[in-house]
Amino acid sequence: MARLFDILGPTMVGPSSSHTAGACRLGLLARAILGGTPERALIGLHGSFSMTGEGHGTKRAIVGGLLGFQPDDPRLRESFAEAGEAGLEYEFEAIELGEDAHPNSARLEVELGAERTRIVGSSIGGGRVRLDRIDGFDVRVTGSLPTLVVLADDVPGTIALITGMLADNGLNLATMQVDRTGRGERALMTIEADHEIPETLVAELGEQDWVHWMRRISAWA
Amino acid sequence: MFRSIAEWFEAAEGRGSSLPVAVLRAEEKETGAAGDQIRERIRETLAVMRAAVDEGLGSSEESPTGLTGGRAKRLAEGAPSLLGAAFSAMLSRAIATLEVNARMGLIVAAPTAGAAGVVPAVLFTLEGSRGWSPDELVDGMLVAGGVGAVIAHRASIAGAGGGCQAETGSAAAMAAAAVTYLEGGTPEQVGQAVAFTLQGMLGLICDPVAGLVEIPCAYRNATAAVQATAAAELALAGLEFPIPADEVIDVMGEVGRKMDVRYRETALGGLAATPAGQEIARRAGMSELVELQRRGSTAGEGSARFGPS
Numbered sequence: 001m002a003r004l005f006d007i008l009g010p011t012m013v014g015p016s017s018s019h020t021a022g023a024c025r026l027g028l029l030a031r032a033i034l035g036g037t038p039e040r041a042l043i044g045l046h047g048s049f050s051m052t053g054e055g056h057g058t059k060r061a062i063v064g065g066l067l068g069f070q071p072d073d074p075r076l077r078e079s080f081a082e083a084g085e086a087g088l089e090y091e092f093e094a095i096e097l098g099e100d101a102h103p104n105s106a107r108l109e110v111e112l113g114a115e116r117t118r119i120v121g122s123s124i125g126g127g128r129v130r131l132d133r134i135d136g137f138d139v140r141v142t143g144s145l146p147t148l149v150v151l152a153d154d155v156p157g158t159i160a161l162i163t164g165m166l167a168d169n170g171l172n173l174a175t176m177q178v179d180r181t182g183r184g185e186r187a188l189m190t191i192e193a194d195h196e197i198p199e200t201l202v203a204e205l206g207e208q209d210w211v212h213w214m215r216r217i218s219a220w221a
Numbered sequence: 222m223f224r225s226i227a228e229w230f231e232a233a234e235g236r237g238s239s240l241p242v243a244v245l246r247a248e249e250k251e252t253g254a255a256g257d258q259i260r261e262r263i264r265e266t267l268a269v270m271r272a273a274v275d276e277g278l279g280s281s282e283e284s285p286t287g288l289t290g291g292r293a294k295r296l297a298e299g300a301p302s303l304l305g306a307a308f309s310a311m312l313s314r315a316i317a318t319l320e321v322n323a324r325m326g327l328i329v330a331a332p333t334a335g336a337a338g339v340v341p342a343v344l345f346t347l348e349g350s351r352g353w354s355p356d357e358l359v360d361g362m363l364v365a366g367g368v369g370a371v372i373a374h375r376a377s378i379a380g381a382g383g384g385c386q387a388e389t390g391s392a393a394a395m396a397a398a399a400v401t402y403l404e405g406g407t408p409e410q411v412g413q414a415v416a417f418t419l420q421g422m423l424g425l426i427c428d429p430v431a432g433l434v435e436i437p438c439a440y441r442n443a444t445a446a447v448q449a450t451a452a453a454e455l456a457l458a459g460l461e462f463p464i465p466a467d468e469v470i471d472v473m474g475e476v477g478r479k480m481d482v483r484y485r486e487t488a489l490g491g492l493a494a495t496p497a498g499q500e501i502a503r504r505a506g507m508s509e510l511v512e513l514q515r516r517g518s519t520a521g522e523g524s525a526r527f528g529p530s
Contacts, residue, residue, distance in 0.1 A: 001222060001370070001373075001374055002222060002369070002370045002373040002374065002378075003222065003248065003251060003252060003370075004222065004244065004248045004252075004259065004363075004366045004370065005262065005266075006332075006370075006373070007331070007332045007365075007366045007369035007370050007373065007378070007395075008263065008266050008329065008331055008332075008362055008365065008366045008369070009266060009329055009330060009331070010329075010330055011265075011266060011269050011327065011328075011329050011330075012327070012328065012329075012330055012334060013325050013326070013327055013328075014321065014322030014323060014324070014325050014326055014327075014328050014334050014337075014434070015322045015323050015324075015325060015334055015335075015433070015434040015435075016333075016334050016335060016434050017330040017332075017333040017334040017335070018333070018379060018380075018381060018486075020325075020334065021330065021334065047487075048381060048432075048486060048487050051432060051487065051488065051509070051510055051513070052429070052432025052433075052486070052487070052488050052510070054432075054506075054507065055286075055431060055432055055433040055505065055507070056432070056433070056434065057325055072327060074327070076325070077325045102381075103381050103482070103485075103486070103487065104381055124379065124382075125333065125373075125377060125378055125379025125381065125382055125387075126330060126332050126333050126373065126378050126379060127330055127333075127334075194253065195253060
């Protein structure tokens with residue numbers, strides 16, 4: 001559900017809340033899941049993103065987001081030059097995600113050292129976004145709430161452990177999505193909480209031997 | 222926020238609070254932010270809106286396409302002011318924001334960038350003549366936000382989702398509600414203002430020439446501001462639109478969902494696909510878009526690549 005400053009905002013560099021601000025946020029989410037500024041990015045644009053993105057600065061906005069620029073950062077206009085300085089190599093391609101995909105969708109494959117991730121997301125209007133896939137797993141991430149992404153062994157009790165730890169820290173779950181590669185293999189959990197997820201909880205989770213990889217994503221204002 | 226205008230008004234009545242306070246309480250509950258912080262952020266938002274209007278009115282610089290830029294200034298300086306100075310000032314303020322937006326300037330998407338000119342144009346034009354205080358202006362923004370949130374939930378605020386009715390229509394409904402509240406309208410009249418606005422904007426398509434947020438967007442923001450003030454005038458006079466706001470919003474959602482994809486921001490139909498529109502797109506270097514527009518117009522079907530959102 002939309003929040004007040006989704007409607008009275010975002011404050012942003014023009015010209016399009018979905019093609020510019022939303023595109024920037026998809027870049028920001030890819031960066032957050034990767035864990036830093038990527039060295040390489042392959043950016044696939046689908047539908048209206050591909051068709052009318054040029055005049056909306058969609059490409060500049062996604063690259064700016066990958067560099068960590070917020071939607072109201074004037075450096076979005078010059079993000080290609082900024083990418084050169086930051087050592088980010090990027091490439092664009094037109095992609096086809098099928099008829100069911102939102103018209104403003106993108107697929108971002110980003111790399112930093114040995115880290116590599118691939119996200120698919122959509123800009124759903126007014127600057128709001130939705131990630132649909134992370135590394136092939138179905139997810140539900142909006143970036144408007146503090147988010148935890150956990151890749152874990154698909155063994156009994158992991159969900160209870162995580163939700164228990166969140167509860168112990170006084171955190172209320174807003175949404176939770178679990179998707180797995182196969183029975184007894186690996187599961188990706190995305191959890192959106194009502195309040196900022198403390199560093200101590202992340203450290204505690206990181207010590208569990210069934211946790212393979214984890215990211216904490218701060219909510220945007 | 223609220224799922225319907227009715228739910229919002231009941232929440233306000235139940236607590237004996239005003240419409241803006243009900244929005245403030247709902248936002249506090251959802252985000253954990255304090256009311257004072259929220260009001261302060263609205264003041265900052267208003268400052269960005271005001272700066273964008275001033276920047277647009279003060280500049281003759283054209284956008285890269287030359288389609289917009291400098292028009293707001295020309296209008297402000299040379300309008301015949303058929304309905305008085307405030308009328309032409311309001312139109313020029315709406316266009317000014319969209320001109321700043323087109324050249325990647327800083328604006329507030331309210332509710333979207335493509336409709337960013339409507340709320341500031343209406344509020345900043347009437348605040349002086351109606352004597353609203355800065356705090357009252359914040360109340361007006363809270364009311365506008367409440368309306369926008371309901372529309373986003375029940376219908377859509379995105380051109381890709383519901384055409385231009387979802388963008389400038391939503392913005393106009395937000396502005397009309399704010400004006401009606403600030404002018405002492407009852408909650409019923411605020412609802413009437415929403416209904417009066419949207420009934421006149423149902424079916425409006427999103428057909429940006431060359432896919433750019435310029436034409437017709439800049440002028441649609443101006444005429445949407447007129448629609449908003451007209452609706453507030455009707456509602457404040459006590460006229461009643463017999464279909465409740467929530468039901469009009471639902472119709473807007475239904476029309477948006479049934480709207481052909483060519484008319485939902487894809488730039489494959491409407492003004493964008495006219496011979497003149499294609500020529501502008503070609504000059505802007507969008508040959509692939511022009512090719513699709515042509516195929517769409519001969520095959521009678523928009524590209525199947527653009528599924529409904």
